[in-house]
Amino acid sequence: GENVGLHLPTLSVQEGDNSIINCAYSNSASDYFIWYKQESGKGPQFIIDIRSNMDKRQGQRVTVLLNKTVKHLSLQIAATQPGDSAVYFCAENMPFKAAGNKLTFGGGTRVLVKP
Amino acid sequence: DAMVIQNPRYQVTQFGKPVTLSCSQTLNHNVMYWYQQKSSQAPKLLFHYYDKDFNNEADTPDNFQSRRPNTSFCFLDIRSPGLGDAAMYLCATSRGPSLTDTQYFGPGTRLTVL
Numbered sequence: 292g293e294n295v296g297l298h299l300p301t302l303s304v305q306e307g308d309n310s311i312i313n314c315a316y317s318n319s320a321s322d323y324f325i326w327y328k329q330e331s332g333k334g335p336q337f338i339i340d341i342r343s344n345m346d347k348r349q350g351q352r353v354t355v356l357l358n359k360t361v362k363h364l365s366l367q368i369a370a371t372q373p374g375d376s377a378v379y380f381c382a383e384n385m386p387f388k389a390a391g392n393k394l395t396f397g398g399g400t401r402v403l404v405k406p
Numbered sequence: 407d408a409m410v411i412q413n414p415r416y417q418v419t420q421f422g423k424p425v426t427l428s429c430s431q432t433l434n435h436n437v438m439y440w441y442q443q444k445s446s447q448a449p450k451l452l453f454h455y456y457d458k459d460f461n462n463e464a465d466t467p468d469n470f471q472s473r474r475p476n477t478s479f480c481f482l483d484i485r486s487p488g489l490g491d492a493a494m495y496l497c498a499t500s501r502g503p504s505l506t507d508t509q510y511f512g513p514g515t516r517l518t519v520l
Contacts, residue, residue, distance in 0.1 A: 299446050322505060323505045323506060325508070327511075332513075332514075332516075333513050333514070334410075334496050334498075334511030334512050334513050334514050335449065335496070335511045336511070337508050337509075337510065340506070340508070342506075380448055380449075384505055384506075384509075385505070386503070386505055392437075392500065392503055392504070392505055392507060392509075393451060394449075394451065394509055396448035396449055396450075397448065398448060399446075399447075399448050
């Protein structure tokens with residue numbers, strides 16, 4: 292769903308540990324989900340995506356899990372590194388009329404990697 | 407490298423003084439988007455262009471306008487900026503309107519209103 296909060300939840304993780312970031316979505320008709328990483332002062336950067344006909348997808352050091360039953364999405368980062376420190380947003384992508392697609396972002400989670 | 411470019415990166419304007427933010431892309435994408443992102447919040451879509459077709463979000467204030475003179479450029483005009491318009495403004499592009507056409511974001515322009 293859309294973010295309405297003023298404070299981002301923060302996940303502190305030790306360098307080398309695995310990170311799990313969770314996201315709930317509201318629209319059961321959503322078909323396509325994306326995780327974005329946003330570093331301070333930069334625009335969101337695509338990490339990984341997943342279609343609703345899948346429940347798991349793996350990338351380099353990242354895995355996205357989708358549980359449609361409870362409308363839950365998670366991003367797992369293996370062996371978290373200092374460069375992974377950022378805000379992570381999940382987003383639902385839905386068709387917008389016939390003229391583009393519309394990203395609706397979740398609230399975001401700040402990941403802080405401790406050396 | 408193909409990319410989405412936003413200028414300026416930082417913009418300061420006075421209350422009520424019109425301001426224009428620009429976005430250009432070398433990806434030759436058909437769709438361009440403008441988002442507003444306030445501190446510690448998620449980006450919020452203002453409007454987008456699919457080619458020359460303009461699509462406004464229902465809750466985007468009339469104070470915000472956009473122009474797309476050609477495929478490569480898109481502008482965000484804020485006619486009378488208020489203090490509440492201070493935010494990061496993000497431009498994004500996608501190849502087309504398909505669901506799986508990834509949106510690529512520029513670095514953003516941080517707007518300060520004095």
